[in-house]
Amino acid sequence: MRAWRRLALVVLACAGLLPATPSRALDPEMRAAHYTVTRWSADDGLPHSQIHDIGQDPDGFLWVATWEGTARFDGLGFTPVRGLHEAAGGRLASRLVWRDDDGSMLVAIDGPGLLRASSDRAPGPACAGTAELPVARIAAAAGGGAWLAAADGLYRLRPGGRCERVPGGESLAGRAVNALLAQDDGSLWLGLPRGLYRWHGGPLEALGEGLGLPPGEVRALARDARGATWIAGEQGVWRHLDGRLDRMRGERAEGLLVDRGGAVWVAATDGMVLRYWEGRWDQLGRGEGVVGYATGALFEDREGLLLATGDDPDLRIRLAADPVFTVPPEEVEAQIHAMIDTDDTLHPLDPERAARGLQVIRYRETPGDGSEVTWHTWIEDAHQLSVGCHTRTEPTLPQKAACRMAFDSVELLGAH
Numbered sequence: 001m002r003a004w005r006r007l008a009l010v011v012l013a014c015a016g017l018l019p020a021t022p023s024r025a026l027d028p029e030m031r032a033a034h035y036t037v038t039r040w041s042a043d044d045g046l047p048h049s050q051i052h053d054i055g056q057d058p059d060g061f062l063w064v065a066t067w068e069g070t071a072r073f074d075g076l077g078f079t080p081v082r083g084l085h086e087a088a089g090g091r092l093a094s095r096l097v098w099r100d101d102d103g104s105m106l107v108a109i110d111g112p113g114l115l116r117a118s119s120d121r122a123p124g125p126a127c128a129g130t131a132e133l134p135v136a137r138i139a140a141a142a143g144g145g146a147w148l149a150a151a152d153g154l155y156r157l158r159p160g161g162r163c164e165r166v167p168g169g170e171s172l173a174g175r176a177v178n179a180l181l182a183q184d185d186g187s188l189w190l191g192l193p194r195g196l197y198r199w200h201g202g203p204l205e206a207l208g209e210g211l212g213l214p215p216g217e218v219r220a221l222a223r224d225a226r227g228a229t230w231i232a233g234e235q236g237v238w239r240h241l242d243g244r245l246d247r248m249r250g251e252r253a254e255g256l257l258v259d260r261g262g263a264v265w266v267a268a269t270d271g272m273v274l275r276y277w278e279g280r281w282d283q284l285g286r287g288e289g290v291v292g293y294a295t296g297a298l299f300e301d302r303e304g305l306l307l308a309t310g311d312d313p314d315l316r317i318r319l320a321a322d323p324v325f326t327v328p329p330e331e332v333e334a335q336i337h338a339m340i341d342t343d344d345t346l347h348p349l350d351p352e353r354a355a356r357g358l359q360v361i362r363y364r365e366t367p368g369d370g371s372e373v374t375w376h377t378w379i380e381d382a383h384q385l386s387v388g389c390h391t392r393t394e395p396t397l398p399q400k401a402a403c404r405m406a407f408d409s410v411e412l413l414g415a416h
Helices: 329-342 397-409
Strands: 008-014 035-040 051-056 062-066 069-073 078-080 094-099 105-109 113-118 121-125 135-140 146-150 153-158 162-165 179-182 188-192 195-199 218-223 229-233 236-241 244-249 253-258 264-268 272-277 280-284 293-300 305-310 315-323 346-348 359-365 372-380 383-391
Touching: 051 293, 062 094, 062 105, 069 094, 094 135, 105 135, 135 179, 146 179, 179 218, 188 218, 188 229, 218 293, 229 253, 236 253, 253 293, 264 293, 315 397, 329 346, 329 359, 329 372, 383 397
Parallel strands: 051 094, 218 253
Antiparallel strands: 008 035, 008 305, 051 062, 062 069, 069 078, 094 105, 105 113, 113 121, 135 146, 146 153, 153 162, 179 188, 188 195, 218 229, 229 236, 236 244, 253 264, 264 272, 272 280, 293 305, 315 383, 346 359, 359 372, 372 383
């Protein structure tokens, strides 16, 4: 799938230090002015400037998931990862990168789903015996392995690549999972567009209101060394510890990370990186060379902290390509119409036709926090394609134009 937006990859490192070993951590006592900032973009060899996730393999190579493929960075340049593209050469959007317990890299890609790749073998399905599994989020599980929030529900990834469907996990099917975090009691906390939810073996439970969290999208979750759960999203940054919820920052935030030294890092939407350590906040912004707006991709590698930055803080464009397998298009469309008719937050809009003459279903979502999402969705080449334009308030004319450009530019590569 093609998309567009201008983003960059930024690395923050301690000034004057040699490249760190895996055991070195960012010094939490060092002030922001003592960090150096390096930027890369598509001009430096990234497959695309829209970055979704960042990871690191056992050899120290950085893996960067973008809208048009996955690349490895060796410290000098970016190289496309072998095999993570269409046979005809078309580049596929990758959504996330995860290092598995055996050292291989799991990459979630539009179309093929979750793949397992490494530097010395061709990619293949991440789950033994499962040819195609679309995965939105991965979270570490107690005792090894991982939790997988997939399009059709919850899975548990076991050592050896065995993926087991979790009983009761079907309540996650069809959910847009932004964040996933395992808790000590065996439950999972989920950040969703409509807030904070909890899963503990059955239906999803709305958790945010009961904790005192204002309504709004939750974009990131993390757990610090004290056992506190950090929550970031439209309503700022919050910390939940020993049954108490505290608002830590008011800025909208996209990503969270707890580094090896125990400091909490926040990718604030409006062009700042925040750090919390022992009751003190520090920040890096334009004055330190951090420009643009965060996308949520935040990662600590062997040498520093990496994040992705972008453009409009009040506009988020979401694109998805979900396989419909053998389900007839008219049945998928009927399910979409039924969802719109039965959900009070969804409002039908006049249908239209895409550039290729396909019927497009349009509707508006009002999550309840003052924001709006205008959705375009249609069936093409055995996939449900969706473009969602999420604005903080009623969309402006420039935002509508940007959304229209995104909708008109969507193309499923390699489908013909």
